[in-house]
Amino acid sequence: MHGRTRLKRHYALAGVGVAVLVAAAIVVVGTSSGSGDAAGTLADPSAAGRSLPPGHPAVGDKAGTATPAPVTNDVVKQKIAELESTRAARPRDVAVLLALGDAYFLGQHYQQAARTFRTALQIDPGNPTATVRLAMVWHADGDSQRAAQAIQTVLDTTPGNQEAHYSMAIIDFSADRIDAAKSEWALAAKLDPSTAIGRRSQSFVDLLDGKQTSSPANGQ
Helix, strand or coil, X not given: CHHHHHHHHXXXXXXXXXXXXXXXXXXXXXXXXXXXXXXXXXXCHHHHHHHCCCCCCCCCCCCCCCCCCCCCHHHHHHHHHHHHHHHHHCCCCHHHHHHHHHHHHHCCCXXXXXXXXXXXXXXXXXXHHHHHHHHHHHHHCCCHHHHHHHHHHHHHXXXXXXXXXXXXXXHHHHCCCHXXXXXXXXXXXXXXXXXXXXXXXXXXXXXXXXXXXXXXHHCC
């Protein structure tokens, strides 16, 4: 029983990590949606993987100095409204669609999130970031096998995708595959320890190794 309680606590922390990454992505895009450079960075899958998500993880900057605003239901609703407005003006902007999907995901509007990520994939087939984030919607909605298969297709073609490793770790952890989860988080951390995903991944590895007892939600 103690082991199961410990597992639930760790997985809850993983969920916190996802929420923080997604929230940061929403804030970054929401506050810079008028910038072509910002949109370009988020639309570039390799850039999104480096600085991230969102979804898991494009969140934060390399120095980790970006601090997202407090996330409440009202904040999420406001960001969804802002991003829907931006989407209306730029319907084929994949960066905006990714951020909008993240916002819907954070608000637990899974159908809308899935629909938005699918739209991004229609515009940019095979986009790894959209694929991983759609997979995490499926996972959150209870279809973890489908999610894992989708993420594996990303890892098969882009084995250096940090967000994919991070997300696969969450799926493994939810299925009690602790060693596999630890391995995926370790890989994500090794790929680039300076990103939000890299720091958070290392925090989970340390937590599983018993090196820390506090929540890694702050990415330190």
